[in-house]
Amino acid sequence: xxxxxxxxxxxxxxxxxxxxxxxxxxxxxxxxxxxxxxxxxxxxxxxxxxxxxxxxxxxxxxxxxxxxxxxxxxxxxxxxxxxxxxxxxxxxxxxxxxxxxxxxxxxxxxxxxxxxxxxxxxxxxxxxxxxxxxxxxxxxxxxxxxxxxxxxxxxxxxxxxxxxxxxxxxxxxxxxxxxxxxxxxxxxxxxxxxxxxxxxxxxxxxxxxxxxxxxxxxxxxxxxxxxxxxxxxxxxxxxxxxxxxxxxxxxxxxxxxxxxxxxxxxxxxxxxxxxxxxxxxxxxxxxxxxxxxxxxxxxxxxxxxxxxxxxxxxxxxxxxxxxxxxxxxxxxxxxxxxxxxxxxxx
Numbered sequence: 001x002x003x004x005x006x007x008x009x010x011x012x013x014x015x016x017x018x019x020x021x022x023x024x025x026x027x028x029x030x031x032x033x034x035x036x037x038x039x040x041x042x043x044x045x046x047x048x049x050x051x052x053x054x055x056x057x058x059x060x061x062x063x064x065x066x067x068x069x070x071x072x073x074x075x076x077x078x079x080x081x082x083x084x085x086x087x088x089x090x091x092x093x094x095x096x097x098x099x100x101x102x103x104x105x106x107x108x109x110x111x112x113x114x115x116x117x118x119x120x121x122x123x124x125x126x127x128x129x130x131x132x133x134x135x136x137x138x139x140x141x142x143x144x145x146x147x148x149x150x151x152x153x154x155x156x157x158x159x160x161x162x163x164x165x166x167x168x169x170x171x172x173x174x175x176x177x178x179x180x181x182x183x184x185x186x187x188x189x190x191x192x193x194x195x196x197x198x199x200x201x202x203x204x205x206x207x208x209x210x211x212x213x214x215x216x217x218x219x220x221x222x223x224x225x226x227x228x229x230x231x232x233x234x235x236x237x238x239x240x241x242x243x244x245x246x247x248x249x250x251x252x253x254x255x256x257x258x259x260x261x262x263x264x265x266x267x268x269x270x271x272x273x274x275x276x277x278x279x280x281x282x283x284x285x286x287x288x289x290x291x292x293x294x295x296x297x298x299x300x301x302x303x304x305x306x307x308x309x310x311x312x313x314x315x316x317x318x319x320x321x322x323x324x325x326x327x328x329x330x331x332x333x334x335x336x337x338x339x340x341x342x343x344x345x346x
Contacts, residue, residue: 003342004065004100008055009335011127011328012068012088014075015039015185015229016149017050020325020332021058022339029339031332032058033325037228041077047091055095066096067110067338068103069127069330073120074169085120089113104334106167108133110341125169127330128153128178132162134333135295139316142293143284145277145308146329147300149213149229150182154280156288163288176280181273183222183300184213185229188249192272195250196264202250208232209248212273215266217242221302270303277307285311297326 006023009031020033034057038050055064073084092101093113102110105122106129116123128146132155135144140160146153154177156163166172173180181191189204191212196202209232216222218239227237233248235241246265247257254262285291294311296304297318308315319326326332 003346005061005063007065007067007335007338007342008058008060009067009130009331009333009338010051010069010092011330011334012047012051012070012072013127013148013150014041014072014077017047017054018328018331019054019058020328020335021055021060021064022332022335029336031322031325031335033328033332034058035228035328039229040072040075044077044087047072047088048094051091051095062097063100064096065100065102065338065342066092067130067334068092068101068123069130069334070123071125071127073124081124082120085123086117089116089123102338104130104337108162110338121168127334128155128172129162129164129167130334130337131155131297131330132157132164134336135318136160136162138321139293139295141291142295142316143281143291143308143313145281145294145296145298145304147277147296147298147304148182149184149299150180150186152179152181152277152280152300152304153177154179154277154284156284156291158288158290176283179277179280181212181276183216183298183303184211184227186212186273188212188215188246188269191269191276195268197250197261204249205251207248210242210245212269213237214242214245215269218246218262218266219270221270222299226299274303274306274310277303278310281307281311281313285313297322297329299327301326 009020011018018035020031022031070088073081078084103116106126136157144155165175172178188210189206194201224237243262294308294313295316305315
């Protein structure tokens with residue numbers, strides 16, 4: 001197959017579709033990135049149109065190659081991960097030429113869509129592997145901390161090799177390399193059971209009243225534009241409404257709680273999230289005491305920085321290398337990996 005005009009890297013999730021188009025310019029390869037909120041579960045047939053829209057907005061051409069990672073297979077739209085992987089690949093093949101598609105696997109290699117269908121476990125939840133293998137080229141001994149809207153990846157890299165114990169999501173949860181907490185979509189009651197209130201400690205309601213994104217929005221760590229999912233109450237992603245949602249978590253409202261009380265609740269939630277991630281980091285560091293640095297990335301890189309500092313790690317922001325593309329790191333990483341592979345094959 002002829003050399004591609006550019007490479008479009010994909011990270012196709014259940015609630016966000018992220019892409020990075022890597023093309024040659026006068027100063028070398030340059031990536032443009034895009035993240036488009038789209039929930040597979042709400043409108044599965046729209047995935048194909050979403051893919052085409054993202055590609056068009058990034059200026060993709062018919063001779064581009066596509067490097068694919070995904071996590072959408074975990075969506076409740078599908079009964080099995082095999083069904084989800086097949087659905088994503090069907091949508092990619094409907095949107096783009098089949099021979100331009102290269103699927104990245106958790107083992108760290110590219111395969112055809114046909115092979116990915118035969119071994120869906122290799123293609124499922126492969127985005128962390130792309131980021132880790134690419135980061136390992138520049139940061140040979142570190143822990144990669146990638147915090148997105150929903151989850152946190154903690155991937156040990158030792159002597160230039162990805163040292164993850166788990167390959168699939170259950171294994172990664174078991175090893176502590178996947179922590180199911182993110183910067184936006186995590187229900188606050190999944191982070192802690194108690195928050196400060198009126199000089200005491202109140203249990204949180206388990207009604208899904210607020211997300212951790214409400215705490216970060218209230219504290220100024222996320223912007224309105226960062227709040228890309230539907231709020232639990234369906235109201236706008238403003239600081240005032242976030243405060244109302246946080247008040248609900250202790251079965252109160254803003255007539256009952258002043259700003260100081262909301263400050264305390266939001267700060268306690270943020271601290272508990274950092275603590276949970278820092279504890280997982282400590283578990284990984286016990287296995288690899290030679291690791292002294294953390295490469296942080298994702299929408300929740302500010303959380304990753306705090307957790308890394310709490311664990312005594314030197315912080316290395318991936319944004320220094322990728323700029324704003326660090327928020328779509330798996331998409332950029334898988335594009336770079338395919339770019340390097342095709343360059344090596346010339």
